[in-house]
Amino acid sequence: MSAKLFVMPIAPISPTFRTSPPPLLQHTPHGLHCAAGDFYVDPWRPVDRAVITHAHSDHARPGHAAYLATPDALGVLKARLGAKATIDTLAYGETVTMGEVTVSFHPAGHVLGSAQVRIEHRGEVWVVSGDYKLDPDPTCAAFAPVRCHTFVTESTFGLPIYRWRTLELMFGEINRWWAENAAAGRASVLYAYAFGKAQRILASIDAAIGPVICHGAVEALNRAYRQAGVPLPATSLATDLPQNFDFGRALVIAPPSAAGSPWMKRFGEQADAFASGWMAVRGVRKQRGVDRGFVISDHADWPGLLTAIAESGASRVLVTHGSVPVMVRHLRDAGLEADALETEFAGEGEGEGRAEAPPDAALDATSAAEIESAAAIESAAAIESAAS
Amino acid sequence: MKEFAALFDALDQSTATSDKVAALMAYFRQADPADAAWAVYFLTGNRPKQAVPSKRLHQIAAEVAGLPDWLFAECYDQVGDLAETIALILPPPTSRASIGLSVWVNERLLPLRQLDEAAQRAALIGYWNELAGTERFVFNKLITGGFRVGVSTLLVVRALANVSGVDAKVISHRLAGDWQPTAQNFSALVGEASSAFDISQPYPFFLAHPLPGSPESLGVVDHWQAEWKWDGIRGQLIKRQGQFFLWSRGEELVSAQFPEIIAAAARLPNGVFDGEIVSKRDGRVMPFTALQKRLGRRNPGKKIQADTPVVFVAYDLLEVGGDDWRQRPLHERRAKLHEVVYSMVLGPDERHVIQLSEIVRAPSWPTLAMARQQSRQNGTEGLMLKRRDSAYGVGRTASGKGGGSDWWKWKVDPFTIDCVLMYAQRGHGKRANLYTDYTFGIWKSNKDGHFGVEMPENARQLVTFAKAYSGLTDEEIRQVDAFIRKNTLEKFGPVRTVKAGMVFELAFEGIQRSSRHKSGFAVRFPRITRIRYDKKIEDADTVELIAAMMAQ
Numbered sequence: 001m002s003a004k005l006f007v008m009p010i011a012p013i014s015p016t017f018r019t020s021p022p023p024l025l026q027h028t029p030h031g032l033h034c035a036a037g038d039f040y041v042d043p044w045r046p047v048d049r050a051v052i053t054h055a056h057s058d059h060a061r062p063g064h065a066a067y068l069a070t071p072d073a074l075g076v077l078k079a080r081l082g083a084k085a086t087i088d089t090l091a092y093g094e095t096v097t098m099g100e101v102t103v104s105f106h107p108a109g110h111v112l113g114s115a116q117v118r119i120e121h122r123g124e125v126w127v128v129s130g131d132y133k134l135d136p137d138p139t140c141a142a143f144a145p146v147r148c149h150t151f152v153t154e155s156t157f158g159l160p161i162y163r164w165r166t167l168e169l170m171f172g173e174i175n176r177w178w179a180e181n182a183a184a185g186r187a188s189v190l191y192a193y194a195f196g197k198a199q200r201i202l203a204s205i206d207a208a209i210g211p212v213i214c215h216g217a218v219e220a221l222n223r224a225y226r227q228a229g230v231p232l233p234a235t236s237l238a239t240d241l242p243q244n245f246d247f248g249r250a251l252v253i254a255p256p257s258a259a260g261s262p263w264m265k266r267f268g269e270q271a272d273a274f275a276s277g278w279m280a281v282r283g284v285r286k287q288r289g290v291d292r293g294f295v296i297s298d299h300a301d302w303p304g305l306l307t308a309i310a311e312s313g314a315s316r317v318l319v320t321h322g323s324v325p326v327m328v329r330h331l332r333d334a335g336l337e338a339d340a341l342e343t344e345f346a347g348e349g350e351g352e353g354r355a356e357a358p359p360d361a362a363l364d365a366t367s368a369a370e371i372e373s374a375a376a377i378e379s380a381a382a383i384e385s386a387a388s
Numbered sequence: 389m390k391e392f393a394a395l396f397d398a399l400d401q402s403t404a405t406s407d408k409v410a411a412l413m414a415y416f417r418q419a420d421p422a423d424a425a426w427a428v429y430f431l432t433g434n435r436p437k438q439a440v441p442s443k444r445l446h447q448i449a450a451e452v453a454g455l456p457d458w459l460f461a462e463c464y465d466q467v468g469d470l471a472e473t474i475a476l477i478l479p480p481p482t483s484r485a486s487i488g489l490s491v492w493v494n495e496r497l498l499p500l501r502q503l504d505e506a507a508q509r510a511a512l513i514g515y516w517n518e519l520a521g522t523e524r525f526v527f528n529k530l531i532t533g534g535f536r537v538g539v540s541t542l543l544v545v546r547a548l549a550n551v552s553g554v555d556a557k558v559i560s561h562r563l564a565g566d567w568q569p570t571a572q573n574f575s576a577l578v579g580e581a582s583s584a585f586d587i588s589q590p591y592p593f594f595l596a597h598p599l600p601g602s603p604e605s606l607g608v609v610d611h612w613q614a615e616w617k618w619d620g621i622r623g624q625l626i627k628r629q630g631q632f633f634l635w636s637r638g639e640e641l642v643s644a645q646f647p648e649i650i651a652a653a654a655r656l657p658n659g660v661f662d663g664e665i666v667s668k669r670d671g672r673v674m675p676f677t678a679l680q681k682r683l684g685r686r687n688p689g690k691k692i693q694a695d696t697p698v699v700f701v702a703y704d705l706l707e708v709g710g711d712d713w714r715q716r717p718l719h720e721r722r723a724k725l726h727e728v729v730y731s732m733v734l735g736p737d738e739r740h741v742i743q744l745s746e747i748v749r750a751p752s753w754p755t756l757a758m759a760r761q762q763s764r765q766n767g768t769e770g771l772m773l774k775r776r777d778s779a780y781g782v783g784r785t786a787s788g789k790g791g792g793s794d795w796w797k798w799k800v801d802p803f804t805i806d807c808v809l810m811y812a813q814r815g816h817g818k819r820a821n822l823y824t825d826y827t828f829g830i831w832k833s834n835k836d837g838h839f840g841v842e843m844p845e846n847a848r849q850l851v852t853f854a855k856a857y858s859g860l861t862d863e864e865i866r867q868v869d870a871f872i873r874k875n876t877l878e879k880f881g882p883v884r885t886v887k888a889g890m891v892f893e894l895a896f897e898g899i900q901r902s903s904r905h906k907s908g909f910a911v912r913f914p915r916i917t918r919i920r921y922d923k924k925i926e927d928a929d930t931v932e933l934i935a936a937m938m939a940q
Contacts, residue, residue, distance in 0.1 A: 055787065159462060159463055160453065160455055160463055160476075160477045161457065161463045161467055161468055161477055162476075163476070163480075210717040280476065280477075281466065281467050281472070282400075282467075282469070282472055282525075283467070283468055283469070283821045283822075284821065286761065287821075287822070289864075291401055291402065291403075292401055323462075326459065326462050329458070329459075331461060333456070343641060
């Protein structure tokens with residue numbers, strides 16, 4: 001661990017006459033700022049010190065002078081931000097002191113290396129959960145509840161209609177779909193976000209059904225996951241296979257942006273599907289125009305959000321990106337102090353909030369952010385594969 | 389129920405006809421006849437009446453799910469479908485029943501309607517607790533009377549024919565009429581062919597292509613027979629061995645809906661006639677909506693028959709006295725048809741229910757084009773052009789000389805008008821969470837206002853004129869949806885009042901006076917032709933223009 005950039009002498013505690021201290025984290029044009037520790041959490045404009053919950057591009061943006069993240073996130077972050085980026089790491093559960101505050105990371109269960117950030121200032125504890133889920137995921141450390149006074153939660157799927165089924169059911173369905181297509185001799189094309197979702201699917205499917213082919217953007221992240229010690233089944237790039245390869249039994253995992261691209265044509269006759277939490281609603285599934293929609297998300301569903309909030313023990317909840325007004329009202333009805341916290345993470349900026357925005361728009365926004373970063377990695381992967 | 393829900397999923401998820409037929413066949417192969425009977429009933433568009441009022445259904449569901457009203461409303465707003473919203477918010481089932489569709493319908497769904505509120509509540513809670521996922525959704529759809537699935541009767545019939553080996557037309561014939569979903573009826577539906585079938589069998593309809601350019605490309609005008617293109621129901625009238633059958637183009641038997649045509653056919657010799665069922669009163673063609681009402685009514689009473697009298701405009705003769713005439717040239721068939729219809733002897737008070745389609749004669753294409761301009765006054769859609777020496781083909785085939793078609797429809801151009809978006813409602817199915825159903829308005833000036841005072845031009849107001857939901861691309865729908873969300877003035881249930889700001893060009897076929905819209909007009913086949921980003925709302929058209937169009 002090398003977190004020296006973040007270790008600062010503890011400032012002498014000045015006598016305070018304020019009856020109500022300023023909040024530990026404040027929304028600023030650069031991002032969520034912790035004045036007492038002089039750092040930002042997942043800032044959206046360049047800052048000196050950025051504490052990063054996870055490596056998705058709307059949370060880990062380029063241009064900061066120094067980054068602090070978990071060791072598991074390091075591989076993806078480096079690929080994404082370039083070798084020159086200054087990235088320090090802090091393992092889950094270890095603490096670092098910054099200014100007047102103590103900071104530690106705790107597993108968020110979202111993707112490899114994702115963390116909740118715990119910030120303690122004179123006995124007051126805040127937790128910024130970043131994106132999180134409570135469902136099991138073989139590719140990352142499981143969400144661990146952290147007690148706090150103020151809990152900052154996402155609300156992507158903050159409506160009672162979102163309720164994930166067990167993973168056995170979901171992956172059983174994917175396996176059946178793949179096996180049926182394989183029996184019919186047509187490729188199974190599954191669209192999934194390149195970072196996180198794709199690897200979770202890879203680690204959970206029955207790889208004995210047929211060969212697994214990954215799009216370059218997905219394969220680059222597979223490499224990062226394998227380097228971090230996450231076991232994934234064997235995968236190949238389409239370009240590595242012989243010209244006359246029969247894709248009839250293959251599962252092809254590609255980012256949503258690959259749909260309709262010339263790259264897809266090589267697989268011949270194919271059935272397609274999309275893996276996303278938004279697929280829970282029939283209308284969205286139909287609009288997407290794929291044969292099948294699998295409801296798989298790396299975000300918490302409604303019961304998951306409420307469980308996480310309850311287990312944090314927080315009396316105050318700040319709600320960010322997603323169904324903000326709904327969550328705030330529901331939590332207030334439940335007797336908690338709840339407010340909206342404006343951020344620029346995916347799903348935000350739609351004016352009326354998620355419940356009002358067409359799900360497709362949000363979905364595309366997320367995937368666009370996803371793709372942009374995946375593309376950066378893909379070029380790195382191309383260089384790598386050319387060298388080997 | 390499980391199997392039926394799985395069938396629903398398969399039909400819902402696939403767009404390929406072959407996959408749908410395969411899914412239907414797989415279902416019918418394994419289904420118990422009692423269950424299969426109900427499946428056929430629902431899949432061919434029959435729906436039970438709403439068993440529980442929507443509001444009560446929503447209250448019970450919200451209560452079971454432990455959701456306050458506002459949160460239920462938020463969920464509904466996101467999903468856009470009540471049955472699906474309820475299926476999604478309910479807690480997972482704690483017990484699973486493997487009860488067949490027929491038991492679900494006969495013993496659970498149908499009795500639900502007779503129960504009082506408390507009993508309905510108790511029953512629903514129990515039923516929901518036995519259903520998961522799509523089963524729950526399908527059950528809710530049946531309760532609300534809104535069950536729909538993307539499959540046509542034709543495909544259901546084809547699947548049944550494939551599974552049973554019985555000819556599709558036989559099944560279609562047996563299914564026609566007031567078919568009741570019982571196990572016996574299902575077994576009879578797919579059982580051995582009966583001898584009654586043969587005499588009822590229609591020929592496949594010969595269909596026309598739209599004329600792509602000017603008719604000059606068709607060669608000499610004398611080689612073509614022109615007739616009015618009626619806006620009615622294409623029908624095939626069969627008289628064989630003294631029995632009568634009237635088939636619509638959808639291969640649906642509609643004899644019971646039009647008893648006066650069947651009665652009039654008694655005076656015809658044995659034969660098969662192709663023509664159009666049209667509603668005419670005092671010699672004038674009535675709007676298609678009138679005919680539509682007749683189509684939904686079997687064995688109509690005297691009053692309905694008098695209010696909306698129908699005629700069968702015969703234009704072709706396919707069989708005479710048991711001989712197939714379809715390969716003979718049109719001019720021969722026409723001459724025979726002429727003879728047959730004109731030799732019918734009518735009683736003194738009898739109406740000419742069976743009429744001969746008039747031939748529109750013109751010495752040249754330009755003269756014919758002028759005649760075509762009268763289509764609207766005649767209540768027709770334009771002209772049909774049929775090659776005089778052509779045989780009666782099958783379907784929409786390009787059997788004509790040089791690869792062209794022998795039958796063309798030469799429709800008059802639609803009316804178009806620029807109007808302003810006023811209200812929007814969500815779509816259904818694929819479009820359930822987008823605003824896709826629009827109500828448009830045109831300007832009405834207030835100068836003939838209540839006080840007889842001439843009002844300044846700016847006092848005019850927008851009045852509703854037509855609803856339309858088709859014609860836009862997915863991308864355009866998204867743009868309009870975004871506009872609606874940003875410019876909502878009020879919400880009334882599912883309907884939003886939208887701030888006037890977007891102009892659309894609407895095309896339509898016919899105009900009639902109607903009280904349905906505030907403008908006082910209703911139009912036929914309204915569809916959006918484009919978004920007029922180049923126009924301001926002030927540039928939209930007026931009620932006066934519609935009145936002038938109607939007078940044309």
